Amino acid sequence: MKNKAFVSILEIIAVIIILIVAFSIFSPGFFYQNRWEQAFISLKGRDLVLTLDRIGNLYQYSFDERFLRDFLDKMVPTNLTNLIHWSRVQGTIKPKITVACACTKEQRDALINWIGRLKINGRNIDFDIVSSGLDPIYDTSDVLLIWGDQKLDDFKIKTNIQNYARANKGIVEIRDFDGQGDLDDVQKNIFGIDRCDRVFPGKCGIGGTTEISFEPKPDSATRKTYTSFKYFHSIPLPISTTNEVPSFNSGQLSSCTSPPNVINEGVVEIRDVRHKFWICNGETKSVYFDTEGNPDEADIIAVNGDKFTIDNQELLLRYIESNVIGISFESGYMFTNFLDGGTKLYPKDEDQSRILLSKGTYTNTQNPIPASIVNDDVSRVAWVSDFTKDLTKVGDDHKMLLVALMLWTSDKRYVSGLSNLRLGHLTSYVNVNNIDMYEVYRFDLGLGFPF
Amino acid sequence: MKAQLSFEYYFALIIFVMFVSSLFLKLITFFPFYSAEIENQRLRSEAYQISELLINDVGYPGNWYEVYESELEKVKRLGLSDGGKNKTNLISMDKATAFNDLCQSSLPLGYDKVLELLDVKDGFWVLLTNDKVDSPEILIGCSPNEFSSKIRTNITRIIAFDDGSFGQLRVSVWK
Numbered sequence: 344m345k346n347k348a349f350v351s352i353l354e355i356i357a358v359i360i361i362l363i364v365a366f367s368i369f370s371p372g373f374f375y376q377n378r379w380e381q382a383f384i385s386l387k388g389r390d391l392v393l394t395l396d397r398i399g400n401l402y403q404y405s406f407d408e409r410f411l412r413d414f415l416d417k418m419v420p421t422n423l424t425n426l427i428h429w430s431r432v433q434g435t436i437k438p439k440i441t442v443a444c445a446c447t448k449e450q451r452d453a454l455i456n457w458i459g460r461l462k463i464n465g466r467n468i469d470f471d472i473v474s475s476g477l478d479p480i481y482d483t484s485d486v487l488l489i490w491g492d493q494k495l496d497d498f499k500i501k502t503n504i505q506n507y508a509r510a511n512k513g514i515v516e517i518r519d520f521d522g523q524g525d526l527d528d529v530q531k532n533i534f535g536i537d538r539c540d541r542v543f544p545g546k547c548g549i550g551g552t553t554e555i556s557f558e559p560k561p562d563s564a565t566r567k568t569y570t571s572f573k574y575f576h577s578i579p580l581p582i583s584t585t586n587e588v589p590s591f592n593s594g595q596l597s598s599c600t601s602p603p604n605v606i607n608e609g610v611v612e613i614r615d616v617r618h619k620f621w622i623c624n625g626e627t628k629s630v631y632f633d634t635e636g637n638p639d640e641a642d643i644i645a646v647n648g649d650k651f652t653i654d655n656q657e658l659l660l661r662y663i664e665s666n667v668i669g670i671s672f673e674s675g676y677m678f679t680n681f682l683d684g685g686t687k688l689y690p691k692d693e694d695q696s697r698i699l700l701s702k703g704t705y706t707n708t709q710n711p712i713p714a715s716i717v718n719d720d721v722s723r724v725a726w727v728s729d730f731t732k733d734l735t736k737v738g739d740d741h742k743m744l745l746v747a748l749m750l751w752t753s754d755k756r757y758v759s760g761l762s763n764l765r766l767g768h769l770t771s772y773v774n775v776n777n778i779d780m781y782e783v784y785r786f787d788l789g790l791g792f793p794f
Numbered sequence: 795m796k797a798q799l800s801f802e803y804y805f806a807l808i809i810f811v812m813f814v815s816s817l818f819l820k821l822i823t824f825f826p827f828y829s830a831e832i833e834n835q836r837l838r839s840e841a842y843q844i845s846e847l848l849i850n851d852v853g854y855p856g857n858w859y860e861v862y863e864s865e866l867e868k869v870k871r872l873g874l875s876d877g878g879k880n881k882t883n884l885i886s887m888d889k890a891t892a893f894n895d896l897c898q899s900s901l902p903l904g905y906d907k908v909l910e911l912l913d914v915k916d917g918f919w920v921l922l923t924n925d926k927v928d929s930p931e932i933l934i935g936c937s938p939n940e941f942s943s944k945i946r947t948n949i950t951r952i953i954a955f956d957d958g959s960f961g962q963l964r965v966s967v968w969k
Contacts, residue, residue, distance in 0.1 A: 355805060362809055366816065373824040375831045379838060386842075390952035393883040397954030417925060418952050418962070 380766060380792070387419060387426070388770030388790045394418075402776045405430070405786045406438050406466045419790070426790050427764075431757040435784035436468055440753050443475035443484035450490050453734045457742045459581050462662065462669060464778040470749075478503055485754040486513040491729070493518075496527035504529055508722040513752020515745070519729045521685025531691055534726045535718040539687040543710060547687045552703025555678040555714045559695055567717050568699045571725065574747035576676070577780030579661035579669030580739055584609035584622060591621045592640045593631055599623035607666045612738040614654045614679045620668070628663040661779060670739075671779070678740055681730035682714045688726075690716055699725070700744075715748070723752040767791025833969065834947055837916070841949040841967040844912060848920070849885065849953055849963060852877040859892035872896075872911045874922075876956045883953050885963075890922055890933045890955075897936035905938050919966040926959035933961070 395401040395414070404411040408430070415428045444451045454472050461468040475481035477493065477500045487507055495501060508514060516534060520526065530536050539547035561569040584607035591606060593599060599606060605624040610617050611632075621631045621641060631641035634653045645651045645660045650673065652658070657673035682702045689710065690697045697718060701711030715727040725748045730741045769789045776782045851873030855861065858869045872893060876886040897908045897920075909918065922934035946968035954960045 351802075355802075358805075359809075362813075366813060373820055373828070375828055377831065377835060379835075387952070390883060394952050394954045394960050397881060397884045398958055398960050418960075 381768065384426070384766065384768040384790050384792070385770070388768050388788055391415070391418060391790075392770050392772045392786070392788050396772065396774070401772070401774050401786065402464070403466070405432050405774065405784070425792055425794070427793050428791075429789045431787045431789075433757060433785045433787070434755055435782055436463065436750050436753065437485065437755065437757070438467065439469045439471060440486065440749065441471045441473065441481075441484040442749060443481035443487045444472050444490065445475050445477050445480075445488060445493065446490035448474070449734060450731070453731075453737070454488075457737065458746060459583065459667075461578060461581065461746065462779075463578050464776045464780065464782055468750075480504070480507050482507065482510070482512075484512065486515060486749050486752050488749070489514065489516040489518070490731070491518060495529040501527075501529055504533060505721070508533055508724065510754075511722050511756060512754045513722060513749070514724040515748045515752055516724070516726045517729050517731060517745075518726065519683040519686045520688060521683045530726075533718070533721060534716065534724050535691050535697065535720060536688045536713075536716050536726055537691040539689045539705065539710075539712075542689040542691065542693060543705070543708070546705055546708050546710065547689075548706030549684065549687070549712065550703045550706050553680045555680055555682060555700050555702045557674075557676070557699065558701045558711055559698060561696070566696050567719050568696065571699055571717060571747045571751040573780060574750050575743055576672055576674055578743075578746065578750070579671045579779060580743045580746065581667050581669050582609055582611050582620075582739060584666045588621070591631065594637075594640045594642055596631065596641055596644055599629075599631065600625045605665070609668070611653075611670065613656060613658075613740055614677075615736065615738055616654060618653055622663060622665065622668065624665055628665075630660060630663055630668055672740065672743060676740070678714075678730075678744075681741070682712065682728045686728055688713050688716065690718075699748075700727070715744075717748075717751070725752055764791035764793055837947040837967045837969060838949065840914070840916065841918075841947050841965045844914060844918065844920075844967065845949050845951045845963060845965045847912065848872070848874050848965070849951055850875050850882050852880075853889070859886070859889045862892060862896055866907070869911060872908065879956065883951075884956060885922075885953050886956050887933075893920075894922075894934040894936065897934070905936060908936055914967070917968045919964075921964040921966075922961065923964075924955065924959050924961040926961070930961070 392401070395404055400410070404414060411430055419426050419428065421427055444454060446454070451472060451474055458470050473481055473484065475484065475487070477489070477495070480487055480503050495504065504514065514533070526537055557572055561572050563569070586608055588606050588608045591599070591608065599621065607622040607624070609620050609622070611620055612618070616636055618636065619633045619639065623629045623631060627646060629644050629646045632643050632645060632651060632653070633639070633641055634651065635642050643651050647660060647663055649660050650657055651660065656676050659671045659673055661669040661671050678700070680702060690713070695711060697716050698711050698713045699717050700715040701713050704711055715725060717723070717725045727744065727748060730744070731737050767789055768791065769787050772786045774784060774786050851871070852875045853869070853873030854871040855868065856877040858872065862869050874885045874889045874893060876884045893908070897905055917938060919937040920934055921932065923930040923932055946966060948964060948966045951963045952960070953963055
């Protein structure tokens with residue numbers, strides 16, 4: 344009997360424990376969960392982006408984190424709202440492009456000297472040019488520049504280049520292929536080019552044309568050459584002046600009324616000819632150009648937005664600053680020949696629309712002789728014939744071509760720095776600007792509660 | 795002996811009563827909080843709707859800010875959106891000024907007329923500030939002379955003005 348009672352008590356204790364546990368499981372404390380916090384963040388994000396757009400500052404703030412932070416600190420101060428914010432831009436040229444230059448020191452120094460700060464649609468774009476080998480490649484760069492004859496068929500180098508392209512970064516190659524054997528795998532599979540006589544055996548004679556033009560012209564925005572074509576013709580190339588002069592020979596033109604010591608002299612080199620220009624910093628800024636190659640004598644005056652012609656090529660004066668001008672090349676621009684006679688290439692897949700620049704057509708065919716071919720099968724890559732054989736004779740048109748190719752190929756994705764928030768919301772907005780060129784990009788504004 | 799209830803029976807009964815009581819107590823204590831939250835939700839929703847109406851609606855007629863002084867009966871609805879540009883989150887400065895004048899009016903209109911034109915049943919308060927300047931400038935301050943309440947919710951919206959400045963619209967609703 345004694346033992347029986349003891350067992351009952353044990354059972355009761357066990358039942359009590361089980362029941363307490365069951366109560367706590369089946370009858371948890373009631374609570375009401377609203378989603379107002381999520382709605383609040385979503386609404387704030389939408390209001391902020393729309394307000395930025397309506398006051399006309401969205402484009403500027405998209406690319407200048409400092410201004411954006413000041414605005415957000417004013418409208419959603421973290422100390423009052425506990426909100427933190429971040430932003431990113433996708434689908435357009437970054438404000439700073441890092442170029443990994445697989446080149447000699449002289450080439451790198453020349454490149455730094457050629458390309459200054461670009462000004463596109465009112466914002467600045469800077470190039471950071473760093474030396475890089477091909478094993479390893481400087482992988483935090485946005486574009487790899489392979490300059491001159493370099494051995495690319497080594498397994499490790501080939502793998503590095505493939506991995507670089509797979510990471511959605513761009514590659515530009517400046518090289519001639521005269522007197523060499525078959526092209527290597529990198530040229531064939533990444534750049535998508537091959538020797539003309541392998542694509543069209545016996546149809547690769549060179550004709551008499553001596554100029555290089557943007558043919559075939561991209562007839563739609565979906566063409567692979569369209570973006571680099573657009574960049575070449577839309578983006579102003581900054582040309583700095585070299586020295587100040589007290590006066591200059593304005594020939595038949597009205598003389599510059601600029602006060603002394605504020606006339607800046609520079610040189611624009613178009614189609615292998617150097618033309619002097621003078622910035623007249625008078626009441627209205629104007630630029631005097633020597634377009635006829637008479638040294639030291641101006642023959643036209645241009646103001647902001649004026650078109651002018653040098654050597655039958657139409658140019659547009661985009662902006663004038665005290666010691667720098669921005670010019671862009673109008674449609675129909677033709678380069679003097681820089682294609683090496685032995686470099687007879689063609690797109691491996693016979694796709695003419697990948698040819699950005701050509702020098703006429705192969706004899707008795709309609710096939711253009713390519714001077715530059717682009718490809719976007721893996722990532723954006725471009726080959727261009729070597730216009731830099733003499734580094735001191737590279738013209739402003741060549742520089743602009745290189746800039747256009749590097750901008751098109753460069754990586755256009757931004758990496759967001761924030762994650763693991765307690766609660767966050769990303770507001771996306773597609774914005775458009777069209778001062779120098781039509782630019783469409785996605786702006787993302789993130790708001791979140793860290794705790 | 796047979797008619798007597800066993801210890802186990804009493805024990806089970808006690809457990810049952812405890813269970814029911816705890817459930818009941820929980821419900822009793824939760825109910826006021828629940829009903830307050832439901833009311834809060836309704837007020838938040840109303841505050842949001844008022845803010846949307848003010849920010850993104852031009853009002854009726856669209857030029858109400860020009861006619862309200864002489865022909866108030868023609869004004870059916872208030873809205874601050876700039877009708878000319880017809881963009882979301884863009885407020886007309888003229889309408890903001892007219893809204894404030896209407897609300898501050900000493901005629902038998904003022905705040906009550908604003909409530910009527912916005913079809914607001916509960917108490918509400920609107921504050922519109924221009925924040926572009928260093929110290930925010932109040933463009934609309936529309937509230938009753940006295941107000942007190944238990945439940946109150948606020949919503950703050952960020953907006954742009956048609957003169958290129960920006961600010962905040964704060965709508966507070968209570969019951």
